[in-house]
Amino acid sequence: NAGVTQTPKFQVLKTGQSMTLQCAQDMNHNSMYWYRQDPGMGLRLIYYSASEGTTDKGEVPNGYNVSRLNKREFSLRLESAAPSQTSVYFCASSEGTYLHFGNGTRLTVT
Amino acid sequence: AQRVTQPEKLLSVFKGAPVELKCNYSYSGSPELFWYVQYSRQRLQLLLRHISRESIKGFTADLNKGETSFHLKKPFAQEEDSAMYYCALDYGNNRLAFGKGNQVVVIP
Numbered sequence: 001n002a003g004v005t006q007t008p009k010f011q012v013l014k015t016g017q018s019m020t021l022q023c024a025q026d027m028n029h030n031s032m033y034w035y036r037q038d039p040g041m042g043l044r045l046i047y048y049s050a051s052e053g054t055t056d057k058g059e060v061p062n063g064y065n066v067s068r069l070n071k072r073e074f075s076l077r078l079e080s081a082a083p084s085q086t087s088v089y090f091c092a093s094s095e096g097t098y099l100h101f102g103n104g105t106r107l108t109v110t
Numbered sequence: 111a112q113r114v115t116q117p118e119k120l121l122s123v124f125k126g127a128p129v130e131l132k133c134n135y136s137y138s139g140s141p142e143l144f145w146y147v148q149y150s151r152q153r154l155q156l157l158l159r160h161i162s163r164e165s166i167k168g169f170t171a172d173l174n175k176g177e178t179s180f181h182l183k184k185p186f187a188q189e190e191d192s193a194m195y196y197c198a199l200d201y202g203n204n205r206l207a208f209g210k211g212n213q214v215v216v217i218p
Contacts, residue, residue: 097142
């Protein structure tokens with residue numbers, strides 16, 4: 001049982017480049033989330049999807065877009081990467097009272 | 111708006127000593143609180159939640175609504191407790207507001 005799987009694990013981008021972070025869960029959860037983790041800031045919610053076909057903004061959505069492709073997959077897209085988006089990105093899913101997290105994607109924007 | 115505060119960034123304790131990680135929150139609704147832990151090279155995982163009122167790995171946490179606190183405690187620290195600990199508040203639809211985290215280092 002893989003749980004929540006994120007790809008890639010590491011990525012380096014140049015300013016202005018675009019990329020999509022992939023996330024998939026095999027637990028049949030309805031809700032999925034994208035967080036970013038920055039030193040001294042904890043985790044902050046970027047976007048979430050309460051169910052297939054719906055997405056909503058979190059605390060820090062600017063510069064990001066998301067797609068809930070189906071119940072399993074929830075992708076995060078950076079259209080024009082900026083150095084301020086250098087971070088570790090975590091995907092999570094839930095069905096009930098707590099979140100299951102992926103291993104994270106470490107993104108560096110130069 | 112919801113807010114979670116964890117005042118200490120780094121906490122170093124000797125093995126066998128008590129550990130207490132402080133967490134305070136502000137939230138206008140009925141609070142649901144959690145502690146998550148991230149061990150080295152592992153994913154973030156749930157440690158405990160106030161609703162279940164259970165002890166996990168010797169850790170306990172009591173929700174004090176009067177003091178708006180949810181401090182995490184363990185009477186005798188072990189080396190395997192070295193990790194990053196996050197207090198989190200559910201503010202609806204399982205959206206979590208996290209504190210900034212505490213790095214715990216247990217000295218042998």
